[in-house]
Amino acid sequence: MPSSDTMSEVPTPEDPQGAPMDKTAADGALPHGSTPGIRFEKVVKRFGDNIVLRELNFTVAPGERVTLIGPSGSGKTTILRLLMTLEKLDDGVIWIGDRPLWHMPRGDGLAPANEKHLHEMRKQVGMVFQQFNLFPNMNVLRNLIEGPVRVLGLSKDEAVERARELLDMVGLVDKIDAHPTQLSGGQQQRVAIARALAMQPKVLLLDEVTSALDPELVVGVQDLLRDIARASDLTLLCVTHEMHFAKDISDRVLMFDKGQIVEEGPPEQIFGEPTEQRTRDFLQAILAT
Amino acid sequence: MSEIINSPLLWKGAVVTLQLTLYSAVLALILAFFFGLLGSSRHGWARAIGRFYVEFFRGLPALVLMFWFFYSLPLVGIRFETMVAGVLALGLNYGAYGAEVVRGSINAVPTAQYEATVALNMLPRQRMWRVLLPQAVPLMLPPFGNLLIELLKATAIVSLITISDLMFRAQQLRASTGKGTEVFLVVLVMYFVMAQILQLLIRYLERRSERILGRRPRRRAATAIAGTTGTGSLSGVGGEGS
Amino acid sequence: MTWDWSYAGDLVGPLLGGLRLTIAATALGYVLALALGLVWAILRRSPNVVLNQAVRWVIEFIRSTPLLVQLVFLFYALPTTGIQFSAFWTGVIGLGVHYSTYISEVYRAGIENVPRGQWEACTALNLPRSRVWFAVVLPQAIRKVIPTLGNYLIALFKDSPLLLVITVPEVMRVAYTEGGKSGFLEPFTVTAALFVIVSVLSSILIRRLEGRYAII
Numbered sequence: 001m002p003s004s005d006t007m008s009e010v011p012t013p014e015d016p017q018g019a020p021m022d023k024t025a026a027d028g029a030l031p032h033g034s035t036p037g038i039r040f041e042k043v044v045k046r047f048g049d050n051i052v053l054r055e056l057n058f059t060v061a062p063g064e065r066v067t068l069i070g071p072s073g074s075g076k077t078t079i080l081r082l083l084m085t086l087e088k089l090d091d092g093v094i095w096i097g098d099r100p101l102w103h104m105p106r107g108d109g110l111a112p113a114n115e116k117h118l119h120e121m122r123k124q125v126g127m128v129f130q131q132f133n134l135f136p137n138m139n140v141l142r143n144l145i146e147g148p149v150r151v152l153g154l155s156k157d158e159a160v161e162r163a164r165e166l167l168d169m170v171g172l173v174d175k176i177d178a179h180p181t182q183l184s185g186g187q188q189q190r191v192a193i194a195r196a197l198a199m200q201p202k203v204l205l206l207d208e209v210t211s212a213l214d215p216e217l218v219v220g221v222q223d224l225l226r227d228i229a230r231a232s233d234l235t236l237l238c239v240t241h242e243m244h245f246a247k248d249i250s251d252r253v254l255m256f257d258k259g260q261i262v263e264e265g266p267p268e269q270i271f272g273e274p275t276e277q278r279t280r281d282f283l284q285a286i287l288a289t
Numbered sequence: 290m291s292e293i294i295n296s297p298l299l300w301k302g303a304v305v306t307l308q309l310t311l312y313s314a315v316l317a318l319i320l321a322f323f324f325g326l327l328g329s330s331r332h333g334w335a336r337a338i339g340r341f342y343v344e345f346f347r348g349l350p351a352l353v354l355m356f357w358f359f360y361s362l363p364l365v366g367i368r369f370e371t372m373v374a375g376v377l378a379l380g381l382n383y384g385a386y387g388a389e390v391v392r393g394s395i396n397a398v399p400t401a402q403y404e405a406t407v408a409l410n411m412l413p414r415q416r417m418w419r420v421l422l423p424q425a426v427p428l429m430l431p432p433f434g435n436l437l438i439e440l441l442k443a444t445a446i447v448s449l450i451t452i453s454d455l456m457f458r459a460q461q462l463r464a465s466t467g468k469g470t471e472v473f474l475v476v477l478v479m480y481f482v483m484a485q486i487l488q489l490l491i492r493y494l495e496r497r498s499e500r501i502l503g504r505r506p507r508r509r510a511a512t513a514i515a516g517t518t519g520t521g522s523l524s525g526v527g528g529e530g531s
Numbered sequence: 532m533t534w535d536w537s538y539a540g541d542l543v544g545p546l547l548g549g550l551r552l553t554i555a556a557t558a559l560g561y562v563l564a565l566a567l568g569l570v571w572a573i574l575r576r577s578p579n580v581v582l583n584q585a586v587r588w589v590i591e592f593i594r595s596t597p598l599l600v601q602l603v604f605l606f607y608a609l610p611t612t613g614i615q616f617s618a619f620w621t622g623v624i625g626l627g628v629h630y631s632t633y634i635s636e637v638y639r640a641g642i643e644n645v646p647r648g649q650w651e652a653c654t655a656l657n658l659p660r661s662r663v664w665f666a667v668v669l670p671q672a673i674r675k676v677i678p679t680l681g682n683y684l685i686a687l688f689k690d691s692p693l694l695l696v697i698t699v700p701e702v703m704r705v706a707y708t709e710g711g712k713s714g715f716l717e718p719f720t721v722t723a724a725l726f727v728i729v730s731v732l733s734s735i736l737i738r739r740l741e742g743r744y745a746i747i
Binding site for chain 3: 344347353354360361444446463474484485
C-alpha cells in the first residue's frame with residue numbers, strides 16, 4: 001500500500017564519508033541548489049511473468065551518490081528507467097523529494113500520475129545512456145540547446161552560452177558545430193553528459209555510461225564524471241560494472257540480485273570485505289573477465 | 290512510325306499524365322502524413338482511424354474506386370468532374386500506401402531516440418516534431434520515390450473515364466492509324482522515359498536527405514523491394530513495426 | 532435514385548461468376564510471375580556483363596511502365612507473332628510478366644541475404660551448380676521473403692480489374708455490363724465491397740505468415 005509519508009523521514013546515509021565533498025572545483029555550469037532524495041517503497045516491476053523488482057525498498061539521501069551493482073537481469077537498470085519514467089511502475093511508490101513520481105495525491109490516497117505530473121517531476125531528473133542517444137539530425141550545439149530552449153524556456157542566447165560553458169567543461173568546445181556521427185564514442189558520451197546537465201537536473205542517472213566505449217576512451221569519461229560528482233551536489237544513481245569507477249564516485253554501493261538488495265555499504269566495505277556470498281561470487285566473476 | 294512519334298496527340302497526353310501525377314501525389318502526400326501520424330499516435334482511437342483508412346483504401350483498387358466515383362455517385366446526386374474523380378481515387382489509394390510508409394518510418398526510428406526525448410522532458414508534440422519526424426523523413430524518401438513511380442503508372446487508368454491523358458490519346462491514335470502495336474510501343478517508351486526522369490529526381494532528394502542524418506547514401510537494392518504496390522511491405526524501412 | 536437491395540442481391544451471382552475468372556487470372560498470372568521472376572533473378576547474377584545489364588534494363592522497362600498499357604500492347608502485338616491467344620491468356624501473360632519484375636527483386640534481396648559462408652561451404656563441398664541453387668541458396672532465400680511474395684499476390688489481385696480493357700469478362704467488366712443495363716450504383720458498390728473483403732482477409736493471412744517466417 002502506498003504510504004503518504006514524506007521524504008522528511010529519509011535517513012542520512014550510514015556513512016556520509018565527509019560529504020558534501022570538496023566544492024572548490026565547483027564549475028558555474030553545474031547545477032546547484034536544494035537536492036531531493038529518493039525513496040523506493042515496496043516497488044514492484046514485472047515484464048510479463050518475469051518479476052524484475054519485488055517489493056523493493058531503499059532510500060537515497062539528498063546529494064548522496066549511490067552505485068548499483070549486480071549481475072545482469074538483477075533490476076539495476078530498471079530502477080534507473082523507472083526513475084526516468086521510461087518504464088511504468090506496477091506497484092509501490094517512488095518518492096523524489098516529498099512528491100511521489102508515479103502518483104498524484106487524491107483525497108487521502110494516491111492516484112496514477114498523468115502526463116502533466118510526469119512532466120513536472122521529470123524536471124528534476126536527468127539521464128545519461130549507455131548508447132549516448134544523441135539526436136543524429138542535430139549538430140552538437142542543437143543537441144545541447146534543444147531541451148533548454150523548448151522545455152525550460154530559456155532564451156536562445158542564454159542556452160547557447162550555457163552550452164558553451166558545458167562544452168568547455170567536457171573539453172569539446174571545438175566540436176560545437178560537429179555532427180554526432182563525426183565524433184568518437186567517448187566524445188559523443190561527453191556531449192550526452194553535457195546535454196543531460198544542460199537540463200539542470202537535481203538527480204542524475206548514469207546507466208552503464210562507459211560500457212559502449214572503446215577501452216582507451218573509458219578513463220576520460222570516468223574522470224569527467226568524477227569531477228562533476230565532486231563539484232556539484234547532484235543526487236547520483238549510477239549503474240556500472242567498473243569497480244574502480246564505482247569506488248571513486250560513490251558514497252554507498254547497493255548490491256542487487258533477483259530484484260532485491262543483497263548487501264549495501266560504503267564501497268570500501270563492499271569491494272573490500274563483502275559479507276554476503278552472492279556479492280563475493282559476483283565480484284569474483286567481474287574480476288575474472 | 291514517324292506519323293506516331295510526330296503526332297501532337299501523344300505529347301499533349303503526356304502533359305496531362307504528368308499533371309495528374311502531380312495533383313494525385315500532393316493529395317496522397319497530405320493524406321499519408323495525416324493518417325500516418327494518426328497511425329503512430331499514442332491514442333488508441335487515433336490509431337484505429339489510421340488503421341481503418343489504410344486497410345480500406347489499400348484494399349480497394351484505384352480503378353474500382355474511380356469507377357464508383359464516376360459512374361455510381363452521380364446516381365445519388367454527387368457529381369464529380371472527371372479530373373476530380375481521377376485525382377481523388379488515385380490520391381486516396383496512394384495516400385493509404387503512403388500512410389503506411391509514414392507510420393513504418395516513424396516506428397523505425399530507434400526507441401533510444403524516443404527515450405532521450407523523455408529524458409530531456411520534451412512534450413509529446415515536441416518529441417514527434419523535433420526529433421522523431423526529422424529522423425523519419427529520410428527513411429520515407431526511398432519508399433515514397435517508389436510510390437511516385439507507381440502512381441505515374443497508375444494514372445493510365447483515368448483514360449477509362451475519358452480523361453485525355455497519354456493512354457487516352459494513344460487509343461485515339463490507334464483508332465485513327467490502325468497501328469496498335471506501334472502506337473503502344475511508343476507510348477510504353479514515353480512512360481519509361483518519364484519514370485526515369487522522376488527516378489533521377491528522387492535519387493537526388495535521397496542523397497540530400499541522407500546527408501542531413503550524416504549517413505552514407507543507401508544502395509537501391511535494399512529499398513527496391515519496398516513493395517510499393519504490395520500491401521505495405523515496408524522492408525525498406527525496417528519492417529512493419531507495430 | 533436510391534439503393535435497391537433486391538437489385539444488389541441479384542447482382543451477387545453474376546459478380547461472383549466474374550470474380551471466379553478474376554481469381555483464375557490472378558492465380559495463373561502469379562504462377563507465371565513466380566517462375567519468370569526466378570529466371571530474371573538467376574540471370575541477373577550472371578557474370579556475363581552484357582546479359583546482366585540487358586536483363587536489368589528489360590526488368591526496369593517493364594517495371595516502370597503501366598500494366599494497362601502493357602496489356603493493350605500485348606492485345607495488339609501478340610497476334611502479329613502468329614500465335615492466337617484468347618483475351619484471358621493475354622491477360623494472364625500481361626499480369627505474369629509485369630509482376631515477375633517485382634518478384635525477381637524480391638528473390639534478389641532474399642538471395643543477397645543468404646550469408647556468404649553458405650556459398651563458400653558449397654564450393655568447399657564441390658556441389659554442382661544446380662544443387663547450390665536449388666538445395667542450398669533458394670530454400671533459404673525464399674523462406675525469408677514469403678510474406679513479401681504474399682503481398683505481391685494481393686497487389687496482383689488488385690490489378691486484375693485492368694483486364695476489362697482487353698474484354699476479359701472478369702468481375703469489373705461484369706459490373707460494368709450489368710450497370711449499363713440498370714444503373715451503376717449497385718454493381719460497382721458490390722464489386723468494391725468484394726475487393727475490400729478479399730484484400731482485408733488476405734492481408735490478415737499475410738500477417739500470420741509474417742509471424743511464422745522471419746521478415747527480411
